[in-house]
Amino acid sequence: MLRLRAYSTLLGLLLAQYAAGQPMQVQHEVSFPGLKQQYVNVRSEFPVAGPTTMLRMPAWIPGSYLIRDFAADIENMRFSDRAGNPRAFTKTAKDAWQVNTGGMQHLVAEYRVHAGELSVNTSWASPEYIVLNPATVFLYNKSSRPLQQALKVHKPPWFEHVLSAMPQDEQGMFMAADFDELVDNPLVIADAPIHAFEDRGQQYRLVNVAATGFWDSEQSASDVQAIVAASNRFWGELPFDRTYWFFNILAERGGGLEHDHSTLIMGHRWQMQDRDDYIKWLSLAAHEYFHAWNVRRLRPQALQHYDLQQEQYSNALWLAEGITSYYDNLLLSRAQLVEPDEYFKRLALDLHVLELTPGRERISLRGASHDAWIRHYKQDANSVNSTVSYYNKGAVLGFVLDTRLRSGSKNRVNLDHVMRQFWQRWKAKAYPEGAFLQIVAELGGEETRDWLEPLLSQSGSLDIDLALAWYGLVLDRHPVNNAARAADEPLEAGMGINWEADVPALVVSSVVHEMGASRAGVLPGDELLAISGERVTRETIEDRMGRLQPGLEVQLLLARHGRIIEVPVILDEARPATYEIMIDEDFGNRHLRRLESWLGQELTVNR
Ligand SMILES: [Zn+2]
Structure with missing residues (x-):
């Protein structure tokens, strides 16, 4: 006082x-x-x-x-x-x-x-x-x-x-x-080229800082323009009162940050020389532009007025970041910038990352949002076991919710409608907890809200396969060397270890709980020297594990804090190394129509 x-x-x-x-x-x-x-x-x-x-x-x-x-x-x-x-x-x-x-x-x-x-x-x-x-x-x-x-x-x-x-x-x-x-x-x-374009009477600029011959500035500008047009069609209403700027710094970095009339994004020049990598950059641009609505102006109440000196806790980052992450890939398809197969590859990656994160069983989407300050932004070797990304799981939730709305309404209601209604109602004032669920109930029925509520407040998995099946799609979860393995060959073995990426030695970066290495007490930071007396290296580990069978007991020779120790490990089945979304056997015309309305493209199916 x-x-x-x-x-x-x-x-x-x-x-x-x-x-x-x-x-x-x-x-x-x-x-x-x-x-x-x-x-x-x-x-x-x-x-x-x-x-x-x-x-x-x-x-x-x-x-x-x-x-x-x-x-x-x-x-x-x-x-x-x-x-x-x-x-x-x-x-x-x-x-x-x-x-x-x-x-x-x-x-x-x-x-x-x-x-x-x-x-x-x-x-x-x-x-x-x-x-x-x-x-x-x-x-x-x-x-x-x-x-x-x-x-x-x-x-x-x-x-x-x-x-x-x-x-x-x-x-x-x-x-x-x-x-x-x-x-x-x-x-x-x-000193950087500035590309100007217009959509619906709104002015835009893309600035490519530090672009060289490996980055085609004109191409990136025309692609960003297509992203802008698809996003503007999506929302149907532009919230700007001046020119909107994309500041793209090409400096072998990643990341983006959203602002009311601009975004700062980072990439690297070689990204345009690799299709998958360039699609990542496109989805980053789409992500930050989508934020001009979702989070800059559609703002959770907890973030309405920023306290610039201390943490501000919001349970809604799954909505601000996760739903944005669902649309950042999908809008590339609707902008005709990626083929359906390329979109499925991005979606499959999200599904794969989520299923390889045991932390999804430990914390809810609301909990992960709330604890962003100490979990998502302060990751350590145990994060994979203790938390889940509200970007990743939020994006998968967006996919599952969108499909649920479509399948429950004969494809008349979808998440686009919910987001537009959400925008119309809450664009002028910060939204309280429950505002989004309220609109889900109005457009998708009380039962959809009752289905959604525990997916936000409880930990656990999402029914990905059911959602894919509605489109006539199926997820193929490959083991390590699936392509090279004949159907009657035995399964490959795994231990649940992730390795440090940037060191020549085989150093454990994290240990996935409830798999062999974790049960045996292997710890992050341990260096693996040999399996049952046989030397293994970064070059040979994948091949050697591929030759071992689940259920086998092996001795791991480890260096821990400068001392040599030996640990017995019972091998598990290898975790899937790649996920692929495929057309299911019963794929028919109804699936084709659903896919077309979802992806915003005319499709032909090659089985
Ligand atoms: Zn974001």
Whole structure:
């Protein structure tokens, strides 16, 4: 209560200044004198009132649910008045500075930020290009947060563009309505081709930063345009009031982050030289664009107002991320960018990953959403056993729910209808728990809601095979070397070990519970040297396991913390190495019609 009163008094003083003709604006400037050492120099001027002012650095960036403590990259903090007279301050928390501001109307903060982490959630500055996420660069407090934020960028002279979806005034100054809009608008400073296109009267730009001959910029622009058109058809209504930007950084990285009028995505130039890999990039672009509706504007209530200093818990990330992940692949088919077989390959991968994750039996979709901060974003060797990805299981749930709605309504109702109704009802205000289920009940019947509810609140599997069967499809779960194995050959053996990818030795990265290695006490970090006295290596392990039969007991020679130990293991049946979606034997015309309405393509079937 006391804090609330102090806050409103401050705001009152600030408003009094405004009435007196002072500009109610925070003015930020960034420059790059230390670019070779990756420094971003910042000068920010805040209107202040009262004897002290506390300024804070955000601890996380909306859309990526991990405390990142951006304050750790701040150096040389200095506070002064407009004339440059220094002001005393104390650091009162890891991300808070308290300054004596008695008698001042404007406080100037000057510091530099080390921008050395290239990802969609952080900032990077180098002479090649600069990517700034304002959450990692600028300070704020409760009274400055609602104020207009003006940003002047002193770009190094060799760069052509300073790009952002933020509005700009006539002088080229970026103008965010408030601190939240500033945080929502990454800046890209680079020389890069800008591709412009239009759909339904809306302007779009795709910027390919660091593209070379291995990345066909024109092709990527025409494909993104097709994604945009399919997504706009899906939603039927565009929520933008200015140009929407796709910032694509080609830097041997992955990932994407959604914003109101832009997205920052990362890929690598060789991706376009491999069909499967390029489809991944296309689905990333589709994913982030779908978020312009689902999560940016269709927002769970728990995330309505961001608390930039600490965790905010939402049970609905399966809906915000998982359903988006279902559509990011499906919309590529509807955009005619992938063949049905290519779409099935993506779907089969989702089904495969889910069935190889024993953690799906440990935690519900709501639980995994809630614990994103400590599970999905902080994975360790036991994550495969303890948790499930709300992206992965949420996408599979989207598929199963969509099919359930279709099969229960003679294909008259589907998940597209639910999402559009959800949009119409909740686009203007954050949605409460249960809002989505309510619409499922209205369009798909009470029994569909009653079927869905436990799939969200309980752990366990989803009936994938039943959903596929409605389309006349069947899932083939291959063992390791299925193609090479004759029908009468015995099954291959497995132990339930995942190996570290980037080391030459056979080092255990994780052990899947309820399989042989786990039962025998093999641990993450163990190095496998031999099986029953026979040397095995990264090159030979798959072949050797393929020659052993389930049920056999072998001795594993392991190195653990520098000592050699021997562990007896009873081998299991190998887990399926690949999943393939196939046409079932009873496939008929009704299945063909269902597939066509789902995939948005005219099909011919080759059995
Ligand atoms: Zn996402």
